Amino acid sequence: MKQSMALFLLCAVAAMAADLAGKWSGSFKAEGADHDIPQLVILKQHGSTLSGSAGPDASEQYPLENGRVDGNNVSFQVTTGEWKFSYNLTVEKDSLSGNLKLESTAQVRNAKVTLTRVKGQ
């Protein structure tokens, strides 16, 4: 009985966790930069694991790495070339917002990023 209850609670918590699958768009501006960089993130969710891709638009996408969902916290990374993008976001209704760290072998830059769910996917 206790095991069934625990399983039920586990399923309930999983069901309550936001379904992040889908397309999310937004932009970021790194500190000291003078331009906004567009973002399109395509998420696939398998429990607490995220996969999918991200990039500036639909035609240029890079695979998601180390995608995790922990409650309202979402994290994933994208390597585009010399730069690696590490997202640490919080889910709020139909938006994901938080910090983005950009790292090359010489520099580390930070940015604030907000993504909103693309309607009518």
Next chain:
Amino acid sequence: MRKLILNIHLAIGIVAGVFVTLLGVTGGILAFEPELDRISHRDISYVKPGGRALSLAEIGNAISQKYPGEGIVAYLPSTNPGFPTRVILSRGIVSINQYTGDVLGVRTRGQSFLGTVRVLHVRLAMGNPGPFILKWSSLATVVSLLSGLYLWWPVKRMRIAGRWWSARFWYDLHSAIGFYSLLPALVLAGTGTVIGFEDHVSRLFDYISPQRPIENDLVLPVAKLEEAPLIGPDQAVAIASAQLPGGVPYRVQMPRYGGLYVVALEYLQRRVAGERNLISLDPATGKVISAHFSSDLSFRVRLLAANGAIHDGSIWGTPSRIVAAIASMLLPLQATSGLLIWLRRKGILHTR
């Protein structure tokens, strides 16, 4: 008139002197950034040339054996026989001996000393106020150099006659350095100002010579990330090289990262400022999706690239980089000697 010019010269020195000093020191270091970077990572930056260089596929296999399961983001083939080929992975940039297949090591991501020097030079290592302060400091340097020339003209002092630490010494030093470094310093400050005000300058160029920037023409097809590429990186390079005979590949972006093979090539013998030849290929068929060559670049892009190459001294190779580094390093000396002259005249500092 002379008094007004002197006051402008002094005001700029006092207000912008510290930033000019910073720009000079960091600029002098950055003139030799590639060499300094290689020296600071010498164990993974050099190879002994010899024998046949491995193909990209063979290099990819060696990387996969060393780091199983890690996707290759891009190859950075060596364009110098003494430098290793590098491969970009998620964990960092791996150097590999292209003659033996030995993995030399990994450059992990993070803030480096030279990276810090660069962010100080371009944005004072801070957010939006940094670039704003620096671009106006560059412009102020141009005004300071021209006003300095006006002040120097009647005396025309070109050598140091005063005793060490005497008032005359600092005045002579300031005048002599100002004279001998005027032209390269003006070029550095002028090109730096253009970089700082690049958005405004771009708008001006687009007004004078209306031409759509080439990067806006690039339309890529939807990525097929789930599909394995049917052609290998060596085939991609062969197809791309046929588009630019004599061009040497220096970057091959893999299709899983961006949706297409993107091969960047350059001419080693006749490098031009801002050279950028990019060939994009469908990974399944090898069909050329887009081919953009340096010769297609707009007047604005070419001019701004040339401006950047003049500013960092790369325009004419090592000789121009040496001139840029020396002129850059003399700027702090000018700011310091100018400050000492002013402090002495104000009676704050006593010299011999």
